[in-house]
Amino acid sequence: MRNINVTKRYKLWFSISGAIILVGLIIMLMNGLNFGIDFTGGTMMQIDLGKTVEVSEIKDVIADFDLNADIVHAGAESNEVIIKTKASLSNTERIEIFEVLKAEYGLADEAFRGAEQFGPAIGAEIRNRALLAVVIASVAMLLYISVRFETVFGLAAVIALIHDVLILLSIYAIFRISVNSSFIAAILTIVGYSINDTIVVFDRVRENVKREKGKSHFEVADMSISQTITRTINTSLTTLVVIGSLFVFGVSSIREFAFPLLAGVAVGTYSSIFIASPVWALLRHKISRKDAYAAK
């Protein structure tokens, strides 16, 4: 079988990932993340105006409310607008705003397509609970892998996992994607997918370590990656095809949801080959060198 040389060039892969994460971090520090209203508190209203209306015009129409709102177009023909504001508006206030637009553009009641409102405190709470769940889940997975494989595998898998989450955060920062509840779903998918992928490769490494006693850890890792590469590519492709069709055919809310999943699966696949395996080989290499010194 043709062998792929991946793990020896770990410096290259680590630099690529490091660069992406660095750019993401710098942008995050400069601009902050684009938090959605479910994480900051605020109000979102989606209204069907029946025609494309300029954002500036809508701003004038609702100027009296002094909302300092973000207004974007939505819907297949940009006939809808989404009005987002950091202020948490009550039901009565939302109805007032809608009534003004209703009178201005002669709308029916059904034109009010949807609204979301989050109080300021609840945003932080949702965010913290979600983070806690993800952290506990990661620890539990680390424990399981440590028991089934060994601690070094577990460590490498979790390092890859942290890498994935950082990359995803950077993608959100770079593309100014709204960090909201679908972000959490994306993180969860990444965690699940990345672990799944990493384990498939590690399982082969575990097998090859026993069989190929004379080879270095880097060689064993490369060999295992080569043996599983068809499976890795096929699985990623099929999953990407399913999510990709959600992205292509979905309405805006589904699309907003599918993009981070697409990125998550791609990053999860990348990290199982280019991050998790080299990290494992590197850690093992260091440990065995230390053991060799100790033996002298």
Place this chain on the structure above:
Amino acid sequence: MKGKNTLLFFLIVALIAGTAFVAVNGLTIGSLAIEPVGDAMKLGLDIKGGVVVVYEAQTEEEGADLARTMEQTKQIISRRVNELGLTEPIITLQGDDRIRIELPGVDNAQDAIDIIGKTALLEFGLVTGPVPAIEGLPATTIDYETILTGTNISDAFVSQDEFNAPVVSLEFDAVGTDLFFEGTKKAIDNPDKSGQIAIILDGEIISAPYTRIVISDGKAIIQGSFSYESANNLAMLIRGGALPVQLDEIQTSVIGPTLGLDSLKSAINAAIVGLLLVVGFMIIFYRIPGIIASIALTLYACIIVFAMIGFNATLTLPGVAGIVLSLGMAVDANVIIFERLKEEMKSGKSLRASIDSGFHRGMRTIIDSNVTTFIAALILFAFGEGPIKGFAVTLMIGIVSSMFTAVIITKTLLKLSLGFSDRKKLYGSRG
């Protein structure tokens, strides 16, 4: 032997096809009816439209007092929601001081929120007409004269009468004591009138006791054939005529029915296209095993939807993500096995031996990766809430059904398929 295997193969395929047919179209045999999945599946508000409102009680109360207040609030809100005549409203207490109201498929969401938040009116009315008041009927069925309102009642609770039967005890405030004294006097003084007092909440008669004495000390009991439960319910309703605490709207989500429907339609279309592409890919790449994997995936999809219906789980958008992830893992399990199969064939083993050892060696990988993901899903289910729970549920169901279909169905069908052909080429081997 070969003929028997082929027959069995087609029998299993026919069974799976039948299951899929039932899932799509439903089935009625005599009294046994299975609804089509499209009708039976409970859809989350983010898909089918509706309102979710979370209120937080603004109160200093703690512990048992707070719990009592929240329970009252829930009862009152339930009554108001029921007035709206919606199907399947869900009202739950969240944490210590929050109440979550879900109204699926409500037409005018903004009005509904208004009705929930309004102040209710509790009245004690002296029945003045010839028609007696009957519990559960609207107040418009009787003639009455208001004696006092809910603001004059200081407490209502369950106690026992001299026969140890549960009764509802009422206590009035100073103004209420006077008003009730006047009211009962009027009831007794007019023997031609029945002496009946109707307790009316939001226009509905919730109790209709008769008074036989004039009550002047501001304390009254309502006797009747109460169970402890029913007495407690009545006490709670009287106590809570008005909402006992101020509620602040801390989270609202209104999804218009058309918006939700757009999401669902496009998600279904996308899923169909995606699945067809996956099936096409598997068949081209893996030949006979690819066809078998597609059959197994069909069963996997059926198991997921029937399990969701069986557990009464609700499908939400994050739930869709969970299904997509587990679908990926289901395909993965098949791919892992088929790749192992190819390796085994390459090492010169017979097709039958390759299938056995391919499965044996692939299983360990599949179990480890699925168990790890299952652990993650379990913890997300235990610690997460709302969208995270929805994700975890579909992921767990998906993992279990993908293990079952990949391991049992794929393996069985692969072995039976040896009846058609034993050419390794048709099993993906290039050698």
